Amino acid sequence: MKLDIVRQTDLTFIIIVGISFLLLALVSAVMFYFMFRYSRKKNPVATDITGNTTLEILWTAIPVLLVLVMFYFGYSGFKMMRNAPTDAMNVKVTGRMWAWSYEYENGVKADTLFVPVGKSIKLELNSADVAHSFYVPAFRVKEDVIPGRKNYMWFEPKEEGKYNVECAEYCGLSHAYMLSLVVALPQEKFDSWLLNAKTLQTTDTAKTKDTLNIKQDSIKTK
Ligand SMILES: [Cu+2]
Numbered sequence: 001m002k003l004d005i006v007r008q009t010d011l012t013f014i015i016i017v018g019i020s021f022l023l024l025a026l027v028s029a030v031m032f033y034f035m036f037r038y039s040r041k042k043n044p045v046a047t048d049i050t051g052n053t054t055l056e057i058l059w060t061a062i063p064v065l066l067v068l069v070m071f072y073f074g075y076s077g078f079k080m081m082r083n084a085p086t087d088a089m090n091v092k093v094t095g096r097m098w099a100w101s102y103e104y105e106n107g108v109k110a111d112t113l114f115v116p117v118g119k120s121i122k123l124e125l126n127s128a129d130v131a132h133s134f135y136v137p138a139f140r141v142k143e144d145v146i147p148g149r150k151n152y153m154w155f156e157p158k159e160e161g162k163y164n165v166e167c168a169e170y171c172g173l174s175h176a177y178m179l180s181l182v183v184a185l186p187q188e189k190f191d192s193w194l195l196n197a198k199t200l201q202t203t204d205t206a207k208t209k210d211t212l213n214i215k216q217d218s219i220k221t222k
Contacts, residue, residue, distance in 0.1 A: 005077070005080060005081055005155060005156075008077040009140040012070075012074055015070065016070055016073075019066055019070065085120040087120065088119075089115070090122050091103065091104055091105075091113065093113075093123045093124065094126045095125070095171075097171060098174040098175060098177060098178040100167075104197075108194060112181050112183055114194070115182060115183070115185070116184070116186070116187045116191075117157050117159065117185065117186055118156065118187070119187070121154060121156065123152060124152055125144075131145065134153065134167070135168035137164060139157070139163065141153050141155050145169070159184065160186060162182070163181065164182075
């Protein structure tokens with residue numbers, strides 16, 4: 001079964017939280033049982049315990065196994081996130097105090113990240129000033145954006161829609177307002193937006209949106 005980044009991330013999260021809850025329940029249950037079974041009332045004289053090899057092997061082997069399971073899911077997800085498909089569409093992202101901007105391969109610049117649905121998008125992450133972090137919760141991707149260092153991330157929008165972009169690294173006074181949007185459009189709509197934006201040569205996203213009749217409310221934010 002081939003998972004995408006979103007499902008792989010959610011699965012890893014559920015597995016780790018699941019194991020944690022199971023352990024919490026187990027440890028609590030044993031603790032309450034021992035509180036009564038080995039209370040001072042029932043055992044006025046303490047017994048001398050000398051160790052139990054079977055128990056020691058078990059409580060070493062089981063946690064090692066659990067940690068390896070978590071590692072397997074974490075690492076396979078990490079590998080997927082760090083290996084962008086070679087046919088991905090490239091967009092250059094620049095973070096600066098306090099806004100995100102996008103530049104396409106044909107030179108078009110925008111303040112909203114328009115992308116085609118069903119295509120892999122690879123973002124080259126750059127910072128013009130301080131450390132930021134590019135975060136798209138809906139796609140489960142978040143990467144540091146560090147001045148002087150190239151970083152990247154990739155994702156594939158599955159459905160048409162608007163998705164929030166946030167800065168996840170405190171970068172100064174207006175950090176909380178360093179918001180942007182990913183707008184996923186069907187391929188034809190995206191192509192005509194890109195062409196229009198190229199003709200208009202404007203960074204004013206509102207204008208290019210008008211040419212496409214993309215009504216803010218017609219696309220749901222996820
Ligand atoms: Cu920030």
